[in-house]
Amino acid sequence: DKLFEKEEVKEKKEEKVEQKEPVIITYEATDEKIIELVSRLMKGTSCDAIEEFVNDKKVVAKDISNKRAYYVAMLEHYPSNTIALEELLQTMRKYFGRDYSFNPDSLDESCEYKYDASTKTYIKKDIPCGGTCPPMTQYKITKAVDTDGVLKIDVKVAFSKTDGNEGYYADYARTVQIQEGFDGNYPPVDPPFEKGTTYQFTFQMEDGNYVYVSSEPI
Numbered sequence: 579d580k581l582f583e584k585e586e587v588k589e590k591k592e593e594k595v596e597q598k599e600p601v602i603i604t605y606e607a608t609d610e611k612i613i614e615l616v617s618r619l620m621k622g623t624s625c626d627a628i629e630e631f632v633n634d635k636k637v638v639a640k641d642i643s644n645k646r647a648y649y650v651a652m653l654e655h656y657p658s659n660t661i662a663l664e665e666l667l668q669t670m671r672k673y674f675g676r677d678y679s680f681n682p683d684s685l686d687e688s689c690e691y692k693y694d695a696s697t698k699t700y701i702k703k704d705i706p707c708g709g710t711c712p713p714m715t716q717y718k719i720t721k722a723v724d725t726d727g728v729l730k731i732d733v734k735v736a737f738s739k740t741d742g743n744e745g746y747y748a749d750y751a752r753t754v755q756i757q758e759g760f761d762g763n764y765p766p767v768d769p770p771f772e773k774g775t776t777y778q779f780t781f782q783m784e785d786g787n788y789v790y791v792s793s794e795p796i
Contacts, residue, residue, distance in 0.1 A: 622649030
């Protein structure tokens with residue numbers, strides 16, 4: 579029995595030796611790749627797109643609307659005249675993971691393309707829609723660390739309010755004002771991000787790409 583115990587202890591020690599140290603990569607907050615990963619999620623035609631990712635709860639990839647995923651993926655194909663649904667799905671999975679579920683029939687017509695279900699193809703319109711946005715919720719990347727292929731990006735968020743008591747707020751509910759009004763400059767001067775809420779975006783390496791996993795206030 580004692581011999582068996584000694585062998586067991588020896589095996590446990592060997593297991594500890596075999597455990598590899600995690601590979602940690604720290605990125606500058608100004609790294610173009612890090613900036614693009616976050617900003618890409620917000621691009622498209624919706625003025626308040628950012629708040630689908632930063633609000634009062636944890637958001638995971640499956641929670642992201644088909645409309646938002648569509649616009650993120652479509653940016654990679656625009657301004658092609660026709661885009662096959664399967665091509666768009668492949669691009670969408672590159673940003674939201676291979677398990678993200680998309681139903682093309684769930685969308686109203688987009689500004690730039692019309693979906694033809696008979697050919698499973700998006701066809702570019704002659705006249706796209708357009709418009710302008712009011713001052714929007716802003717964010718600033720403060721930290722980015724990859725640990726064994728899991729990338730966590732911290733951002734400070736200042737929430738805009740344009741209907742009464744205008745300005746930037748620290749919280750999604752707009753109860754703690756951190757800047758009164760908007761500066762009127764273009765591009766606007768940054769709000770006091772240090773007073774805002776910190777959110778953490780998590781991405782995971784999948785098929786050679788960082789895909790969005792979740793975002794939450796921390």
